[in-house]
Amino acid sequence: TTKRAFNFNAGPSALPLEVLQKAQAELVDFQGTGMSVMELSHRSATFEAVHNEAIARLRKLFEIPENYEVLFLQGGASLQFTMIPMNFLQEGKKASYIQTGAWSEKAFKEAKFFGTPVEAASTKENNYKNIPAIENINIDPEAAYVHLTSNNTIFGTQWKTFPTTGDIPLIADMSSDILSKKVDVSNFSMIYAGAQKNLGPSGVTVVIARKDLLEKANTNIPTMLQYATHVKNNSLYNTPPTFGIYMLGEVLKWVEEQGGLDVIEKRNEEKAAYIYDVIDNSNGFYYGHATEDSRSLMNITFRVADEELEKKFLAEAKEAGFVGLNGHRSVGGCRASAYNSVPVEACKALADFMVKFQQDNQ
Numbered sequence: 001t002t003k004r005a006f007n008f009n010a011g012p013s014a015l016p017l018e019v020l021q022k023a024q025a026e027l028v029d030f031q032g033t034g035m036s037v038m039e040l041s042h043r044s045a046t047f048e049a050v051h052n053e054a055i056a057r058l059r060k061l062f063e064i065p066e067n068y069e070v071l072f073l074q075g076g077a078s079l080q081f082t083m084i085p086m087n088f089l090q091e092g093k094k095a096s097y098i099q100t101g102a103w104s105e106k107a108f109k110e111a112k113f114f115g116t117p118v119e120a121a122s123t124k125e126n127n128y129k130n131i132p133a134i135e136n137i138n139i140d141p142e143a144a145y146v147h148l149t150s151n152n153t154i155f156g157t158q159w160k161t162f163p164t165t166g167d168i169p170l171i172a173d174m175s176s177d178i179l180s181k182k183v184d185v186s187n188f189s190m191i192y193a194g195a196q197k198n199l200g201p202s203g204v205t206v207v208i209a210r211k212d213l214l215e216k217a218n219t220n221i222p223t224m225l226q227y228a229t230h231v232k233n234n235s236l237y238n239t240p241p242t243f244g245i246y247m248l249g250e251v252l253k254w255v256e257e258q259g260g261l262d263v264i265e266k267r268n269e270e271k272a273a274y275i276y277d278v279i280d281n282s283n284g285f286y287y288g289h290a291t292e293d294s295r296s297l298m299n300i301t302f303r304v305a306d307e308e309l310e311k312k313f314l315a316e317a318k319e320a321g322f323v324g325l326n327g328h329r330s331v332g333g334c335r336a337s338a339y340n341s342v343p344v345e346a347c348k349a350l351a352d353f354m355v356k357f358q359q360d361n362q
């Protein structure tokens with residue numbers, strides 16, 4: 001049998017074994033074409049079907065209303081940090097940013113090149129341990145849009161309910177929790193995500209944007225950086241990352257086969273609970289970074305109280321076959337990323353390992 005690691009990488013991260021096996025099986029001859037998906041023309045009917053099916057699957061699974069465009073772009077979520085203000089923020093105008101971590105900060109920084117980002121709330125002083133309370137968010141009434149990060153990959157916090165922003169467009173970076181649960185897409189004017197956590201391999205960036213927002217975009221910017229270009233061309237203005245889009249489609253099919261987002265959400269709750277329960281029942285041997293009400297189901301950040309033991313923990317975990325448990329360099333400690341494709345068994349095995357490590361070392 002194939003050896004598969006307990007993969008807790010933060011992204012790129014685990015993909016479903018079934019999807020990898022299917023990709024392997026059709027790698028050298030895709031649908032009788034005598035070539036792989038990677039070797040097809042992006043203008044061929046065969047590839048176009050792959051592309052359009054992926055869009056249709058995402059629309060159905062995420063219940064995306066008709067008045068939204070679905071785009072597959074490149075440049076990662078990081079380029080969206082730039083494209084959003086470039087398209088929607090004019091010089092001298094403000095945009096409200098809710099600061100919940102390092103990725104929010106990066107988005108804020110890019111907006112300064114085009115207009116005036118202002119902080120609607122920030123939990124930086126609390127070392128980004130929590131998501132701000134809705135009543136502590138001050139949205140500038142003149143803001144061109146509000147930006148937030150739905151799941152903070154590095155700090156391990158996640159929004160449980162989102163603010164409503166009325167007439168002001170709400171834009172969310174959902175890179176690290178898209179499709180991990182149901183979301184009311186209509187509460188947002190735009191949602192974007194790099195694919196490499198819950199959706200597939202890196203190289204594709206999903207953008208879901210409401211048409212009335214897109215209509216307000218600046219047209220006096222370079223062609224490739226205009227959303228309009230990609231809308232007009234069904235994301236086929238230039239050569240797209242064809243293999244990544246194919247894999248995205250296969251991952252979406254897998255999510256469907258699992259039973260859709262309700263099943264995925266329950267499974268994600270169960271997975272995270274195994275690990276959080278060990279932390280909570282450890283009498284302080286382990287402690288979480290995030291406050292309980294803001295805990296992420298995707299990225300579980302924690303410390304071993306004793307620093308020397310923490311090093312030992314990470315070394316022994318690695319030895320035992322757990323991959324990717326080192327926290328982000330800016331936070332330290334440990335982080336288990338339990339995205340959609342990380343199996344329940346991997347989380348159970350990690351929880352058992354943590355219990356055993358505590359027993360042996362306290």
Ligand code: PMP
Binds near residue numbers: 151
């Ligand atoms: N936003 C969030 C929440 C992320 O986790 C990441 C990547 N880890 C990014 C943005 C940046 O994504 P990319 O590398 O695709 O530009």
